[in-house]
Amino acid sequence: MTAATAEVTTEDPHGYSARHLSVLEGLEAVRKRPGMYIGSxxxxxxxxxxxxxxxxxxxxxxxxxxxxxxxxxxxxxxxxxxxxxxxxxxxxxxxxxxxxxxxxxxxxxxxxxxxxxxxxxxxxxxxxxxxxxxxxxxxxxxxxxxxxxxxxxxxxxxxxxxxxxxxxxxxxxxxxxxxxxxxxxxxxxxxxxxxxxxxxxxxxxxxxxxxxxxxxxxxxxxxxxxxxxxxxxxxxxxxxxxxxxxxxGGIGEFCTYLSKDAPLIDVLRLQGHGHFTETVPVLDDQGHLTPTDVERDLEVDIALRWGSGYDTVTRSFVNVIATPKGGTHVRGFEKAVVKVINDQLRAARLLKNGDEDVIRDDVQEGLTAVVTVRLPEPQFEGQTKEILGTSAATRIVSKVADRELRAIFENPPRAQKQALRAVLEKIVGAAKTRIAARTQRDNQRRKNALENSALPAKLVDCRTADDRSELFIVEGDSALGTAKLARDSEFQALLPIRGKILNVQKASVADMLKNAECAAIIQVIGAGSGRTFDIDASRYGRIILMADADVDGSHIRTLLLTLLYRYMRPMLEEGRVYAAVPPLHRIELIKPRKGQEKYVYCYSDAELRKKLVEFERKGRRWKEPVQRYKGLGEMDADQLAETTMDPRHRILRRIRVENAEEAAKTFDLLMGSDVAPRRAFITAGASELDAERIDV
Incomplete structure (x- = not known):
């Protein structure tokens, strides 16, 4: 073997010819570049x-x-x-x-x-x-x-x-x-x-x-x-x-030596062999290297054992040469083990339809494995022999490991049956832990993104940021248009939501953060959510829920309160959450006397009946029919300001948590996942409802 290096003299910087090349004969190349052969x-x-x-x-x-x-x-x-x-x-x-x-x-x-x-x-x-x-x-x-x-x-x-x-x-x-x-x-x-x-x-x-x-x-x-x-x-x-x-005892004894935790199962041995054809250079009679197809035999011997711990120990060898960085034989082993374990988990109903497959990290938790193969003229990636490169090893090792490990699980020795079940249960537990950790990590990233990203475009913000500032969470875009004209832009901000938001009492944190309306509310308030909620960082002194004065409006307020209770509870505890009280009816008086209001607003059916009886007794007439507001969007700006938004005239209901334990039970009863208690609650109160008042 020879190696050539080029050296250009300083006397003639532009001269470069064959005489400037030095030839290293035999082992001179090794001494010149030892790192190429031994790494360092x-x-x-x-x-x-x-x-x-x-x-x-x-x-x-x-x-x-x-x-x-x-x-x-x-x-x-x-x-x-x-x-x-x-x-x-x-x-x-x-x-x-x-x-x-x-x-x-x-x-x-x-x-x-x-x-x-x-x-x-x-x-x-x-x-x-x-x-x-x-x-x-x-x-x-x-x-x-x-x-x-x-x-x-x-x-x-x-x-x-x-x-x-x-x-x-x-x-x-x-x-x-x-x-x-x-x-x-x-x-x-x-x-x-x-x-x-x-x-x-x-x-x-x-x-x-x-x-x-x-x-x-x-x-x-x-x-x-x-x-x-x-x-x-x-x-x-x-x-x-x-x-x-x-x-x-061979690698079975080696596997036991490497294991530091208590065993869940005895050492398993997976042995077999396979054949492949490889094209390699072979010296012919003239001393030339000629590409030749050669039949190869590859022997596989694997010892593995699952323990009660969480560390993974995998040692791999090719003809007794350690391959600390793995290679094709390790890839074949890992592929087979993951496939067999997933099949066995589904057969044992430990994984149901729709569940994610377990991955390599789940399977290897607590696993100790020694993977060895023997074959003539293995192909390594580099002279240091840290990675096996023979491509056929992946297929053969995978086939042998799949066949032998599947046979053990499907026809286990009587003494090993319970141990194999314990292994599967441990792997499922590892998968659940991984998925939970990933979900928590994704949620945190999503929360950080919400807290650090720009405010949503649909927010109509106010000019001040002191304790007077108010955020109206408004039901529907139609009401938003009127509210823009009715508000005081100095200290009143508006955030429209579309219909009914997610019921966060039933949903997971991940689903809540994915919901556009919930995410927008958290983002606009700007104080975080859950354990990281900081009330001092809130952008507004008050949060006012403004929904229609009907059943749907009540439901929307309940959903919003559920979100605030679960993820921004300090706002409720400090009395900074309010419900606006828009009127349900408007009575237009005919020819009112001097000093009397032309319009009279009623906030419930009972109040309406009482007012009409009063006007009738006093001989005052009103325009028929009495207007019933179907939504906030039916009001003009002056009406909305006068009845709902102007601090001088409006009615607000402060929402407070006087009894946290009782509040938690109520939210769980009305909004939780358990349907039976809610059905019993509705049935028990059905007799108190006037059937004639139900909209049909």
């Missing part, structure tokens, strides 16, 4: 180098040839990794004439992971791991037990050779190619040992690999490969620390 040159990048060497040993374990791995962190800053696998080949590779171990350590994209012959499952397709570590090491020694001998080879910053002594990276070094036989071993003894000293010219001085990080990584590897023994030794501190990991 700090502790994270140093740890990645260690994982690259360890992963080669793990690949041998996956292939079934390795049962023991050792990792040692020496006091001099070097790392030693060994296994009892087959050992890296030491015979000559025919095309290059180099020993196999030298080839994989010095050539990028050289190794046994291509073509699916040596490894059916390995850590990656790239084949640059060992060679990158070699390039970034001040010294790297490899010993291979194979064919009855121990074969050794050393490297300085990627170049093969031999050091004059052992154990020091700055010892005298002589370049030479090839391996050397150190001593004999039994023919059945095989394995590889790699020790490397990170190059301080590359890595930051404070770069280190924490012991806890190594312990966690080796522990999880032992969980993922049942029967594999991994020894970790740290010689860097005052005391040597040693730990051995071996877990025969």
């Amino acid at each position: 040159t700090d502790s994270r990048g140093l740890a990645h180098c260690l994982w690259e060497i360890v992963d080669n040993c793990v690949d041998e374990a996956l292939a079934g040839y390795c049962t023991h791995i050792s990792v040692t962190m020496h006091a001099d800053g070097s790392f030693d990794v060994g296994d009892n696998g087959r050992g890296i080949p030491v015979d000559l590779e025919p095309k290059t004439g180099l020993p196999g171990v030298e080839l994989v350590m010095t050539r990028l994209h050289a190794g046994g992971k291509f073509g699916g012959v040596s490894y059916t499952a390995s850590g990656g397709l790239h084949g640059v791991g060992a060679s990158v570590v070699n390039a970034l090491s001040a010294r790297l020694d490899v010993e291979v037990d194979r064919d009855g001998h121990t074969h050794a080879i050393s490297f300085r910053r990627g170049l093969p050779g031999e050091f004059a002594d052992d154990g020091r990276p700055n010892a005298r070094f002589k370049k030479r190619s090839g391996v050397r036989q150190v001593h004999k071993v039994a023919k059945n003894v095989t394995g590889t040992r790699t020790r490397f000293w990170p190059d301080l010219q590359i890595f930051l001085k404070d770069a280190t690999v924490e012991l806890d990080l190594v312990m966690d990584r080796m522990r999880q590897t032992a969980f993922l490969i049942p029967g594999l023994t991994i020894e970790v030794r740290d010689e860097r501190g005052d005391e040597v620390v040693e730990e051995t990991f071996r877990f025969d």
Whole structure:
């Protein structure tokens, strides 16, 4: 592999030709741009180098040839990794004439992971791991037990050779190619040992690999490969620390280890496999990479468990390589679990028609899952292997997880039936909590929008904002036109509403805020609503409800009072809410005497009858028929001002809450969702109503 960089001299800023290009041969590109291969040159990048060497040993374990791995962190800053696998080949590779171990350590994209012959499952397709570590090491020694001998080879910053002594990276070094036989071993003894000293010219001085990080990584590897023994030794501190990991229970045991809460259900295992065809570049006899269709087999093994807690723990792996950022295999798992859970919730009638489906966050509340897949030559997004990119994994993992999890729910073991029901109930509870939180958040946003947005265009505002100011909430646009002429624009504002507003005693907060009329009233008063209502911020000293003097008008006043009681109660408690009292009848007297009014207004049928009897007794005549107002819009401006709006003549009824508990019961009785008490109330009072007074 080569890499080219361009450098332009300062002497000739406009000159740019082929001689200005520098060519980096072999591992020079790695040393020039280490971040492209290991992510960074700090502790994270140093740890990645260690994982690259360890992963080669793990690949041998996956292939079934390795049962023991050792990792040692020496006091001099070097790392030693060994296994009892087959050992890296030491015979000559025919095309290059180099020993196999030298080839994989010095050539990028050289190794046994291509073509699916040596490894059916390995850590990656790239084949640059060992060679990158070699390039970034001040010294790297490899010993291979194979064919009855121990074969050794050393490297300085990627170049093969031999050091004059052992154990020091700055010892005298002589370049030479090839391996050397150190001593004999039994023919059945095989394995590889790699020790490397990170190059301080590359890595930051404070770069280190924490012991806890190594312990966690080796522990999880032992969980993922049942029967594999991994020894970790740290010689860097005052005391040597040693730990051995071996877990025969596999990822089921790993899932239990990761879970920190009490279990709702035992660990479930979902296992299966699938096939897919992939086009990959394969080296042909001429050494060229040729696109070739290859049949792949993908094995799926998932362990999951729901607990009583709320945290989600998901670990995913590809051929024992952790994928902390997930990838196609995790997407397939999550898709299947959400689908199966929704189907089971509806089958169990925990979700009814019209209910929202549960989502991934609901399903994963309290879930611990370990998702592993094994396949040859996985495609990762980047050399750091944090995200699986093999697209077929989504389909296969989803199919396996769907089939296995559905079978568990539909045919559960007798001991697990109640536990599975508890899981479904927990997920439904999580969904309800999420929806309630979302509703509250949306309501708050809508309230903030109401409080901060411009006043509605239909508001006819007044000029003052002191305690004298009055807001008339007027029924209908027709009455608004007359009220505009009848009002005193200095201190009287008008807000028209269309018909009957929402009954907020029955409706939710969200529905109330969505209602245009309710929102307009809250917005115009300007003091917020509910718990955030601040009476000192109110834009008006009084609120006056002005509706027609009929049954519909009474109903509208009741609806408005319900809104004020539920969401702006301090206005009622301080006596700042009034009901205007418009007249119901107008008597026009014929030839009134001097000093007598020509028009007499009556505010009820009883008052009308009393007045007519009085006029008849006094011999005063009136024009027939007596006018009955059907609405405020029938009055002209002078009449409306005189009877309803002019403070010198009008009648207002102050609405107060003398007994909050009794008021709450009354509103709930008359406006609440429970119909039966209201029906009983109406029936009980029906005998007191004069049937002849009912409009037909």
